Amino acid sequence: MQPKLYPKFAVVGHPNKGKSSIVSSLALDDSVQIANTPGTTQVKRGFPLVVDGKTIYELFDTPGFQRARRILAWLQSQEPVTADKRADLVKSFITQHRDDPRFHDEIELLEPIIEGAGIIYVVDASKPYGAEYETEMEILRYTGQPSMAILNLIGDEDYREQWKRALGHYFRLVRTFNPMTATFQDHIALLESMAQLKEEWTEDIKTAIQVLTNLHQQKIDQTIDAIVTHIQKSLTYQEIQTIATDKATKVEESRAINRYQTHLIQQEKEVEKEIETIWNHRSIDKVENLLAFDNVGLFSKESASIFGLSQKELIVTGASAGALGGLGIDALAGGSSLLLGSLIGGVVGGVGAMLGFDNLYHIKLLGQQFGRRELTIGPMQNLNFPYVLLGRALYYASLLAKRSHALRNTLHLEHETFYTQQIIDSEMRKELEKLHTKLRKGEEVSEEMSEAYRQVIMKSFQALICS
Ligand SMILES: Nc1nc2c(ncn2[C@@H]2O[C@H](COP(=O)(O)OP(=O)(O)OP(=O)(O)O)[C@@H](O)[C@H]2O)c(=O)[nH]1
Ligand SMILES: [Mg+2]
Known part of the structure; x- marks a missing residue:
């Protein structure tokens, strides 16, 4: 019998926006590398949440986008394809650029998504929204994978309304989550949102919530x-x-x-x-x-x-x-x-x-x-x-x-x-x-x-x- 597949999520976004902090808090793992220097995470790494020997879900910590505009330009320069084939374009990009150090970070972050992980896009909503994020979100849209956005408030200001108006065009779900102060109840509430992302995952995530509660x-x-x-x-x-x-x-x-x-x-x-x-x-x-x-x-x-x-x-x-x-x-x-x-x-x-x-x-x-x-x-x-x-x-x-x-x-x-x-x-x-x-x-x-x-x-x- 095939081992049962568990839900996987890639946590992606701009450098230094709290991606690793979110992975750490959701995987209940204090070994995730976190620092106030952009580029702390350089390679993707899966952090499974294992309970009684069973993995209930896995989160991928990834490096931030570095050359989003170049990649989007490449994707858009290809022969136009129907929406159902766009993920194949991303796969071709990865295959063709695997040895190109300029795209190392993007390949690291796109790979788990192309292999089936859901997307958690992290932004710092204490900073204003800007057009540069659209390039990243467009690339993510090419993968066709279920996705949600997390508003993390790193600083004191609050631009969430502005962010919500923009993110609403790209993500079905937008949630606020503070990885530093999140309680057990906040964790469960976020999982409940994640359960809505894809029908096939709903049962698994509901089980995960039960296991975590126990x-x-x-x-x-x-x-x-x-x-x-x-x-x-x-x-x-x-x-x-x-x-x-x-x-x-x-x-x-x-x-x-x-x-x-x-x-x-x-x-x-x-x-x-x-x-x-x-x-x-x-x-x-x-x-x-x-x-x-x-x-x-x-x-x-x-x-x-x-x-x-x-x-x-x-x-x-x-x-x-x-x-x-x-x-x-x-x-x-x-x-x-x-x-x-x-x-x-x-x-x-x-x-x-x-x-x-x-x-x-x-x-x-x-x-x-x-x-x-x-x-x-x-x-x-x-x-x-x-x-x-x-x-x-x-x-x-x-x-x-x-x-x-x-x-x-x-x-x-x-x-x-x-x-x-x-x-x-x-x-x-x-x-x-x-x-x-x-x-x-x-x-x-x-x-x-x-x-x-x-x-x-x-x-x-x-x-x-x-x-
Ligand atoms: N006060 C506060 N600090 C935060 C929050 N989230 C992240 N930070 C801080 O922001 C810095 C960057 O956090 P990371 O989780 O390493 O960010 P990252 O997106 O993984 O960064 P890279 O791996 O460099 O792309 C760290 O100093 C964190 O402690 C938050 O919600 N509140
Ligand atoms: Mg990181």
Whole structure:
């Protein structure tokens, strides 16, 4: 049996208009070469989107037109033929000029089209329309292949109306698509347009949409699994050191604490790697913002607020524990936000001490077991710690899940901006707390509890990637 053919599209246009960026974003592939220099792409290259070993479609990245006028002149100088034979003229052009370096770029871009690929013509609609594009579009029309145009807005100006009036003469479909900011929904919407290009492709592209939708959900599921496992591992982790003397020295203790913290930082790096692999962003360049173990970091008002613990609640918790002495809660909550802010700043340490947050880990010295002593650090007792880990992991995962594969800029992790969004309400927090408590005590966690926890994380992750 012949292998099933999948839809193919050649992404073509002027140099430096975002062709490679569009290929990269639609093929979910960060290995496509993109640069702000015309002529970056010099040879055609197919980027198949492969899911579970099957190619669902393939996009050809191509060099930009260089000598469009010469080629059109050649085509027009031939004996006139009826429309059904015009593609043969293009084929003759390719055959006759294959070794001519002057037409290398055009031959590269026309070849996949002549072999059956649909055309995606890319323009930068932040620049005005001009007659020079007509030559390119005329050549494409000679191929007779199904075609659509994409309006990419690279700069700030918007000439889309002008472009639409012109492109309407050459393409049945004209769509706006920004390869840098495109969401999953934008990707699907563009595929839906592509499905209308040719009857024979409609079914295949509909299947591709289904496969991509399933793949997206699968990536979300894998992300949640990775995060939940990360929390479980970090919260239950213990660093155990054998010591020789009766009592651990300060040096031994701080060395053990250091190893314990290094392990948790490493564990977080690993889950980040896992998330990068899931979302196919393995080559991402980022400025890291490592997990810190200072008290403020672990009990910050920022991390509290995204997990449904409002500033007021934070103070109330502290006040009810007596940390604020005689100060009334109403006086605090009703005060100006400036006052509130400075008060929180001032009381965090106090609240921390009062509720035992200063005591970050269990440090135990186990007695004479088979002639050895063991110094144990962990599990982490800080109540806020799992929320800090969760916040950081969800933030990183949502950035990657939303990130277009066409972006090449360095990712700066600015957790502070993330903490403005509340992602968990108090009901959800209760569910999370059940599991955290068990893990902190080193107790068994039931299937149901784990699943309920997963659902809460899933809900907030979905909300984050749709926002
Ligand atoms: N801000 C912004 N920049 C874009 C957009 N699309 C492309 N670019 C940038 O424009 C430059 C050219 O993008 P490419 O995708 O390499 O363009 P190309 O058409 O493949 O270029 P050649 O291969 O040289 O013909 C790169 O610096 C991209 O980052 C966009 O929608 N917005
Ligand atoms: Mg390119």
